[in-house]
Amino acid sequence: xxxxxxxxEALRLQEGESSSLNCSYTVSGLRGLFWYRQDPGKGxxxxxxxxxxxxxxxxxxxxxxxxxxxxxxxxxxxKPEDSATYLCAVQAxxxxxxxxxxxGTTLSVSS
Amino acid sequence: GAVVxxxxxxxxCKSGTSVKIExxxxxxxxxxxxxxxxxxxxxxxxxxxSNEGSKAxxxxxxxxxxxxxxxxxxxxxxxxxxxxxPEDSSFYICSARDPPRDTQxxxxxxxxxxx
Numbered sequence: 001x002x003x004x005x006x007x008x009e010a011l012r013l014q015e016g017e018s019s020s021l022n023c024s025y026t027v028s029g030l031r032g033l034f035w036y037r038q039d040p041g042k043g044x045x046x047x048x049x050x051x052x053x054x055x056x057x058x059x060x061x062x063x064x065x066x067x068x069x070x071x072x073x074x075x076x077x078x079k080p081e082d083s084a085t086y087l088c089a090v091q092a093x094x095x096x097x098x099x100x101x102x103x104g105t106t107l108s109v110s111s
Numbered sequence: 112g113a114v115v116x117x118x119x120x121x122x123x124c125k126s127g128t129s130v131k132i133e134x135x136x137x138x139x140x141x142x143x144x145x146x147x148x149x150x151x152x153x154x155x156x157x158x159x160x161s162n163e164g165s166k167a168x169x170x171x172x173x174x175x176x177x178x179x180x181x182x183x184x185x186x187x188x189x190x191x192x193x194x195x196x197p198e199d200s201s202f203y204i205c206s207a208r209d210p211p212r213d214t215q216x217x218x219x220x221x222x223x224x225x226x
Contacts, residue, residue, distance in 0.1 A: 032213065032214075034214070034215070036217070041202075041220070041222070042219055042220060043115075043117075043204045043206075043217035043218050043219045043220045044155070044204075044206075044217045045217070046113070046214060046215075046216055046217070049212075049213075049214055087154065087155070091213075095210075095213050096142070096143045096208055096210075096213075098157050098160055099145075099157075099215060101154050101155050102154065103153070103154045
């Protein structure tokens, strides 16, 4: 069964304290791994797509990496505005199939 | 680019009435749209997959007669909650697939409260 597990469930950081969020997955025929950010009461905001092991993508203080079993979202010198829930999702099989989401990591950054 | 809108952003209705939620892709054509439901502090739960011009595919446990989905054009999908009851109160989110990027972009969500 295809499965996505995110850890930790919640993470509290001080401003400037770098850390990483983990997304481990078990899926047959990975087509893509996606990271989204969700603020309370809003829809998820697309961050990154990773397609193959070894791939990395960066956006401001965020960097996403992918191996054959897991993905990491590295947050460098976070700011309070980075506080949100970060969702990892995988797509398997054919193009256009539904995403399989993890439960998310809720990040709180205090100043 | 890749903006998805939802309307309304929130709605309050009486038990027994029907509510329609619209999902539009504003700057791309979406052959496939998805409808999700999200409970407080939980992740997204896929309800159905909607393909333009064909019947929606519902996930197990989702009543298709209660949650009517129509994908009449490449930029619009609608979800109608029929005979709504308090247990249908939730946050409903749609997403639209942008084929060239094979990426799903999400709408801002609709908060439904049934009294």
